[in-house]
Amino acid sequence: MNRTSEEREAAPPAEDRYRRGTRRTAAEPLTASWEPAGRHRRKRKRGLKGLVANYGWRIYAVPVLLVLTALVVLDTAAPSRVGEADQTGATGATGAPRTSSGPPVATETPPSKVDLVNIPTAELPDGPKYSEQGAGTWQVIPGGTGQAGQGKLYKYSIAIEDGVDAADFGGDREAFARTVDGILADPRSWIGTGQVAMQRVDSGPVDFTISLTTPNTTHGLCGFQIQYETSCWHPPTSRVVINVARWVRGAKAFSTDLASYRTYAINHEVGHVLKNPHEGCKENGQPAPVMMQQTFGVANDYVARLNEVDISNRGVVDADGKTCTPNAFPVAPR
CATH class of the missing domain: 1.20.5 (Single alpha-helices involved in coiled-coils or other helix-helix interfaces)
Structure with a gap:
């Protein structure tokens, strides 16, 4: 739309039209001022x-x-530490046990050093309860093995007396038999001499039967002149009588090493089957002969004193002051 010269003269200059407070005509558009009210533009620093x-x-x-x-x-x-504990239990990524704050809930009580000379090592160690009276009859455990070793073959069976609580042999008859088989098949046992072989059978004639037996039945078969629990070889019945009390608790000379004591007991009594007599400690500080009465102790003076009340063993061991260390095998490892 064209404006007359008079209208153009009446209109304020363009720069005045946008000044704050200046009146705009109806034909002029609304326009925001680029400069905020009351402020002056500052030069930005670099x-x-x-x-x-x-x-x-x-x-x-x-x-x-x-x-x-x-x-x-x-x-x-990162991996969650809680996740590691969930997956590895109480150990970290390296398998090392983690420490926890506060005192331990339970602490170890290590075994005291056994005085092999001056205390009655023949006493039965403390430990779990065991069956004391059985029926005087035995049940042979089924199963057998191949021949172990070379030389004269000895066939044996394994039996448990009726009335022996299952807890006394770990609740598994076959496992008990395997333990005995493993002892007799060990090259450090009698087969290691190269003179005898062993084979378990569950029927037919045998040379001996290894029989886990309650203490009261053991006393009747083995005698009880030395009034400490022990095992024995009983020729009239061809039984290797293994006393439940000793199988469960071991002997003080062996401290807490129950497995070694059990190995000794089997090897010692089977040694009697092979016609080996009792022996004493031969060299001070050295391993005892397996035919030493280690159930009673490994000090010659102490064992000799006990044997004074047993006519069959009187004088077998010399009271010469020698003391050996416990030993479970008749054949030294090569």
Whole structure:
């Protein structure tokens, strides 16, 4: 729309039309001023000082936030320590036990050093209860083995007296038999001499029967002149009588090593089957002969004193002051 010369003269200059407080005509569009009211445009500074001047505390917050973000990302990606404990139990990634705060709930009571000379090592050690009276009859455990060793063959069976609680032999008759088989087939046992062989059978004639037997029945077969629990070889019945009390608790000379004592007891009594007599300690501080009465102890003076009340063993061991260490095998390892 064209305006007359008079209208153009009446209109304010263009720069005045946008000044604050100036009246606009109806034909003029609304236009926001680029400059905020009451403020003058400042010249922005450059460089670090300029950043600080322009952004204030925010310039310090940005790197801090970046570091925190990186830590969160790394923690999220790392394996969970709780997850490791769930998967590995009480150990960390290296398998080492973790420590916990506070005192332990239970602590060890290590065995005291056994005085092999000055205390009554023939006493039965403390331990679990065991069956004391059986029926005087035995049940042979089914099963057999191949021949172990070379030389004269000895066939044997394994039996448990009726009335022996299953807990006394670990609740598994076959496992008990395997333990005995393993002892007799060990090259450190009698087969290691190269003179005898062993084979378990469950029927037919046998040379001996290894019989787990209650103490009261044992006393009747083995005698009880030396009034400490022991085992024996009983020729009239061809029984190797293994006393339940000793099988369960062992002997003080062997301290807490029950497996070694059981091995000794089998080898010692089978040694009698092979016509080996009792022996004493031969060299001070050395392993005892398996035919020494280690159930009573390994000090010659002490064993000799006990044997004074047993006519069959009187004088077998010399009271010469020698003391050996416990030993379960008749054949030294090569």
